[in-house]
Amino acid sequence: MKKLLAVAVVCFSLVLLAACGSGSEEGSGSGSDGGESKLAKLKESGTVTVGFANEEPYAYxxxxxLKGAAVDIAQAAFKEMGIENVKSKLxxxxxxxxxxxxxxFDVITAGMAINPDRCKNADFAEPSMMYGEGLVVQKGNPMDLHSYKDIAEKGASVSIMQGATEIEYVQKMGVKESQIQTAADxxxxxxxxxxxxADATxxxxxTVKMALESSGNDKLMFVEDFKQPEIEGIPSYGAAAFHKDADELRKAYNEALAKLKENGTVKELLEKxxxxxxxxxxxxxxxxxxxxxxxQY
Known part of the structure; x- marks a missing residue:
């Protein structure tokens, strides 16, 4: 009986030690795995896996x-961190x-706009770019659409990429759910x-301006005098996004990004x-x- 009691005490002590160990910095918020952080693993392998959506000119x-402004900025930041190779996944x-x-993925590099809802599911690096919205309609603009409010008031239908923030934006400007279609890309x-x-996208x-130029589609036109909606989230701020358990990796990325902003590299890559x-x-x-x-918005 005493032997059984002694064994139980030892086992209980080991459980307590394991539980206490899980509260360390490496096990909380640094993307740890078996005591080695995500940042350390990436530096050791020299390769980072990025997720992207085929959306020119951000990541495509x-x-x-793999090309695009978001990609180039991320590659430059990871290179500054000593991680040279980028493995992409569409x-x-x-x-x-x-x-x-x-x-x-280890990180998302798609120029994804930061917003409170997305922040619940991922941790964003500091923003690296700012942008507004655009509208594409049939050539001649038969419904005379120049704003999201026009889409709402004229009962036009709009096709929007799945998961895009524009779905929320048009709804805030009065567009009904029944007017909205979604598409993969x-x-x-x-x-x-x-x-x-659909009457518009x-x-x-x-994104829409360059995609239209490269498509050669003469049935469509970009609305040059589109009125930007005055709502929260516009302009948008694009940034890389990390897993919520990868604090150490994200902080190291932010430090590298800050250097690239300061020395003018980010502006050069945007212009490129x-x-x-x-x-x-x-x-x-x-x-x-x-x-x-x-x-801030």
Whole structure:
């Protein structure tokens, strides 16, 4: 009986030690795995896996090569951290955060807009770009659409990429759920408008404008005088996103990103991808925490 009691005491002590050990910094918020942090593992392997949605000019694949402003900025930041190789994985935009949380990616580099809802499921790095919205309609703009309010008041239908913030934006401007269609990607939204299944499509300004230019679709037009909606979330601030247990990795990324902002690299990479260094650079006082809390927009 005494032997059994002694064994029980030893086992109970081991359980307590294990429980106490789980409260260490490596086991809480640093993306740890068996005592080694996510950051340490990535530095050791020299490779980071990024999730992206095929959305030019933020992140897209061309001839097997991952390109785009968000990609270039992330690559530069990881290189600053000593991680040279980037392994890319394509996913539908709506599946990026679920894929991140399922461990399919180490980071999302899709120019994803920070918003309070997304902040509940992922931790964003500091923003690296700023952008507005754009509208594409059939050539000649038969319904005379120039704003989200026009879509609402004229009962127009709009096709929007699944998981995009524009779904929430148009609803805030009065567009009914029955007017909204969703599609897997930008080409699919263009197809809906060109075929007459939808009257318009919307997305971030640079995305829809450049996608339309490269598509060669003469049935569609970009609405040059589109009126930006005056609602929370616009302009949007794009940033890389990390798993909520990868604090150490995200903080190291932020430190590297801050250096790239300070030495002008971020502005150079924005311009390289068709953005404006003046209009698309993030103001110094805007932070991921401020946008997540809804205090900054």
């Amino acid at each position: 694949q061309e001839n097997g090569e 996913a539908d935009f709506s599946q990026l955060i679920p894929g991140l949380n399922a461990g399919k 930008i080409p699919a939204t263009f197809s809906a408008v060109a075929s007459g299944r 919307t997305g971030t300004e640079m 991808n068709g953005f404006s260094a003046e209009n698309n650079s993030v103001p110094e006082d805007i932070t991921a925490e401020g946008v997540c809390s809804g205090e």
